[in-house]
Amino acid sequence: MKRLLSVKFLVLLIFAATCAFAAAGYSQDKVVNVKFATFFPPTHGNSVIIDEWGKDIETKTAGRVKVTNYTGGTLSPAAQSYDAVVKGVADATNTVLSYTTARFPLSEVMDYPLGFGSGALVASNMVNEYYNKFKPKEFDEVKIMFFHSHAYGMLHTKKPVRKLEDLKGMKIRSTGTNAEFIKLLGGVPVAATMAEAYDILSKGVADGILAPWEALKGWKFGEVVKYSTENTLTAYSQTFIVCLNKDTWAKISPQDQKAIDALNKEYIKKQAAVWEKIHKEGKEFILQRGNEIIKLDAKEQARWVAASKPMYDTYIANMKAKGLPGEQVYKFCVDYLKKNSK
Numbered sequence: 001m002k003r004l005l006s007v008k009f010l011v012l013l014i015f016a017a018t019c020a021f022a023a024a025g026y027s028q029d030k031v032v033n034v035k036f037a038t039f040f041p042p043t044h045g046n047s048v049i050i051d052e053w054g055k056d057i058e059t060k061t062a063g064r065v066k067v068t069n070y071t072g073g074t075l076s077p078a079a080q081s082y083d084a085v086v087k088g089v090a091d092a093t094n095t096v097l098s099y100t101t102a103r104f105p106l107s108e109v110m111d112y113p114l115g116f117g118s119g120a121l122v123a124s125n126m127v128n129e130y131y132n133k134f135k136p137k138e139f140d141e142v143k144i145m146f147f148h149s150h151a152y153g154m155l156h157t158k159k160p161v162r163k164l165e166d167l168k169g170m171k172i173r174s175t176g177t178n179a180e181f182i183k184l185l186g187g188v189p190v191a192a193t194m195a196e197a198y199d200i201l202s203k204g205v206a207d208g209i210l211a212p213w214e215a216l217k218g219w220k221f222g223e224v225v226k227y228s229t230e231n232t233l234t235a236y237s238q239t240f241i242v243c244l245n246k247d248t249w250a251k252i253s254p255q256d257q258k259a260i261d262a263l264n265k266e267y268i269k270k271q272a273a274v275w276e277k278i279h280k281e282g283k284e285f286i287l288q289r290g291n292e293i294i295k296l297d298a299k300e301q302a303r304w305v306a307a308s309k310p311m312y313d314t315y316i317a318n319m320k321a322k323g324l325p326g327e328q329v330y331k332f333c334v335d336y337l338k339k340n341s342k
Helices: 002-027 045-060 078-087 097-103 106-111 120-134 177-185 194-202 214-218 246-250 254-289 298-321 326-340
Strands: 032-038 065-070 092-096 142-149 153-157 171-173 188-190 208-212 227-230 239-245 292-295
Touching: 032 045, 032 078, 045 065, 045 254, 078 092, 078 097, 078 142, 078 239, 092 097, 097 106, 097 177, 097 239, 106 120, 106 177, 106 239, 106 298, 106 326, 120 142, 120 254, 120 326, 142 246, 142 254, 171 194, 177 188, 177 208, 177 298, 194 208, 208 214, 208 254, 214 254, 239 246, 254 292, 298 326
Parallel strands: 032 065, 032 092, 171 188, 171 208, 227 292
Antiparallel strands: 092 239, 142 239, 153 208, 153 227
8 A cells, every 4th residue: 555655656746847847848948039020110119119028028038038129121011011920921010900901800990080189098098998898800810919009190281281172182191991081081092101101292292191290200201291280080090019920929938928918018008108209209390390280170170070971881881791890899989089088
């Protein structure tokens, strides 16, 4: 009997030692190197914050996960960076959903001109709460780190736009759902990446651009536009996704995955603070240059709201046809902004 107990004890001891060795082996495995693709130039606030995120990940994981930030589209062009992560060309990215709108049909309403006048934190919190509430399957190809959204975007032009009629026929750089918005307002959408936008504005290929205030300094658009039209009730915000390749994520130990998930929650607020800072800097930049900010009155803004309404009707109908809860998502957005707007 004693011999049997001794054998059992020895087996248990060997099993425990094996588990401990395996766990140690997992944590001491070779470093997981994460190649991060972003289209932002290296000095832009959104490149700087990703550098900080990467350093914090390395610290939290005791160097077991290291992030290298490839800026300026050097690892992957902006419009292809999400696919680059899915296919493993890049391990991670910070990119705009509207660059590949068809991939994210349910989420596209996040970029609609809903009236995002309350800042980047409200917009960012909204899209993260949307994801947690609805768990859209359209993101199942990647591991979500977090979402973020810039402070409200406006119309910036070379000629003044004081009413809808002024916009008729004007060529406006716009992407994704913003292109449809420009059509409804009477403008002509012009497709171009952010990196191309300065060139097409300076050469007259486009008469204006839909962009957040930060882009007027960060991308220097304030040098080639003269007017900014504050249409706050139809202000938009674009959704950015920070995501990781699933195979890369699987290489990271459960312990380190947990640490990264916790860090990501902190970075929603940190990223929003960056957007707010560069938003303010962009506005100051054009004022120093003598550009004019045109503030639409309530009556004119109501005309812009009415003009944009077909976007939402079409979205709800399209989502219903796909069996997706578009009406519930739209209501969620409207209710969230109403509750959290200043």
